[in-house]
Amino acid sequence: MKNSKLVQYYIIGSGSINELELLLSFKRENSNSYVVFLIDHFFKSISLTNKLPILENDTVIFVDTTNEPHSEYIDGIIETLKIKAIRPSVIIGIGGGSTLDIAKAISILLTNPGSAEDYQGWDLVKNAPIYKIGIPTIAGTGAEFTRTAVMTSKTKKLGINSDHSVYDQVILDPDLLTTVPNEQFIYTAMDCYVHNVESLRGSQNDEMTIAFAEKSLNMMEEIFLGEMNLEKLQVASAMGGIAIANSNVGICHPLSYGLSLVLNLHHGFSICIAFNQLAEYYPEVSKFKEILEKYNVRLPKIITPEISLEQINRIADATLKNERPLENAFGKNWRSIFTKEKVIELIKKM
Numbered sequence: 001m002k003n004s005k006l007v008q009y010y011i012i013g014s015g016s017i018n019e020l021e022l023l024l025s026f027k028r029e030n031s032n033s034y035v036v037f038l039i040d041h042f043f044k045s046i047s048l049t050n051k052l053p054i055l056e057n058d059t060v061i062f063v064d065t066t067n068e069p070h071s072e073y074i075d076g077i078i079e080t081l082k083i084k085a086i087r088p089s090v091i092i093g094i095g096g097g098s099t100l101d102i103a104k105a106i107s108i109l110l111t112n113p114g115s116a117e118d119y120q121g122w123d124l125v126k127n128a129p130i131y132k133i134g135i136p137t138i139a140g141t142g143a144e145f146t147r148t149a150v151m152t153s154k155t156k157k158l159g160i161n162s163d164h165s166v167y168d169q170v171i172l173d174p175d176l177l178t179t180v181p182n183e184q185f186i187y188t189a190m191d192c193y194v195h196n197v198e199s200l201r202g203s204q205n206d207e208m209t210i211a212f213a214e215k216s217l218n219m220m221e222e223i224f225l226g227e228m229n230l231e232k233l234q235v236a237s238a239m240g241g242i243a244i245a246n247s248n249v250g251i252c253h254p255l256s257y258g259l260s261l262v263l264n265l266h267h268g269f270s271i272c273i274a275f276n277q278l279a280e281y282y283p284e285v286s287k288f289k290e291i292l293e294k295y296n297v298r299l300p301k302i303i304t305p306e307i308s309l310e311q312i313n314r315i316a317d318a319t320l321k322n323e324r325p326l327e328n329a330f331g332k333n334w335r336s337i338f339t340k341e342k343v344i345e346l347i348k349k350m
């Protein structure tokens with residue numbers, strides 16, 4: 001049974017990050033209470049911290065997002081935090097999908113024993129996590145609204161899929177997005193575009209996910225081919241997240257997982273590289289190309305002569321491991337349609 005949980009509270013609008021002080025005042029119960037701020041390392045240099053209600057007792061950790069989340073990195077943060085005898089009252093994640101997912105995992109691991117990788121999978125978390133607040137600074141992944149905390153471990157890239165991964169409170173402040181460099185902005189935004197397309201064109205959706213995905217896709221096209229509106233973009237990202245979390249991805253995400261795993265590419269970028277070659281499955285690829293052109297984003301060729309046949313084979317094998325998304329896209333018979341030869345043919349074009 002699909003029993004969908006959503007974020008309980010959200011605040012939206014320019015300057016809404018200023019509400020954090022009031023929200024935290026309800027959680028700072030006594031003089032021992034403290035808050036852990038996990039902030040994307042980009043904000044170290046532009047000093048967001050002087051706008052945040054950080055008190056003397058609080059802990060601030062700048063999250064290194066050079067690489068996407070790894071279970072060992074998360075375990076390292078947990079070790080640091082466990083030095084304090086008392087658990088924090090609140091965990092706050094401020095950043096893109098990587099930081100938001102790390103903050104989700106931290107809130108879970110402070111109340112559940114073991115390593116982050118022990119919880120990769122579905123519904124493995126037993127104990128209620130620490131109360132958490134998510135504040136996105138890039139829009140597109142939808143991580144602020146989903147029930148998964150994506151990470152890589154020694155053996156796999158898989159999320160902590162659990163109701164306990166859902167944020168208790170989200171703050172959508174469009175002002176935080178203004179510093180994202182153009183290419184990163186597009187790569188992450190197009191993750192949302194693709195979530196919507198894959199959700200709508202798959203078979204594992206329902207009227208609720210269709211409603212969210214359709215509206216989010218329309219908003220994305222309106223914003224990217226018409227006039228940019230960061231607040232609308234944040235709403236589209238959240239709605240795309242809700243849609244994809246309750247349906248399934250399709251052809252593009254499995255290919256992007258293969259690319260990310262073998263060539264160590266970031267999620268949004270590998271999504272764009274893969275989606276660019278999927279016009280025969282998704283008519284929306286033509287609008288996607290229009291958007292890239294409008295925003296002056298030129299995708300490089302990543303399958304260069306330096307990439308060996310053995311690597312291409314590994315990308316194809318990793319792609320084909322994603323059985324449920326591929327069944328969502330092609331139906332039960334997907335293996336006879338989306339063959340390894342076909343996958344390799346697509347990869348070689350990327």
Ligand code: NAD
Pocket residue numbers: 040041042065066068069095096097098099101137138139141142143144146147148149150176177178179180181184187188191241267268
């Ligand atoms: P990110 O968090 O990986 O950050 C990308 C880059 O943008 C980093 O260099 C970061 O420092 C920089 N950055 C962040 N905010 C900025 C700002 N305001 N100004 C300037 N630079 C800024 O990017 P992302 O694309 O949002 O997240 C990707 C991650 O999200 C991947 O790990 C992916 O697997 C995950 N993801 C999770 C979900 C989910 O539901 N949990 C869904 C999709 C993707």
Ligand code: ZN
Pocket residue numbers: 141191195253267271
């Ligand atoms: Zn995605």
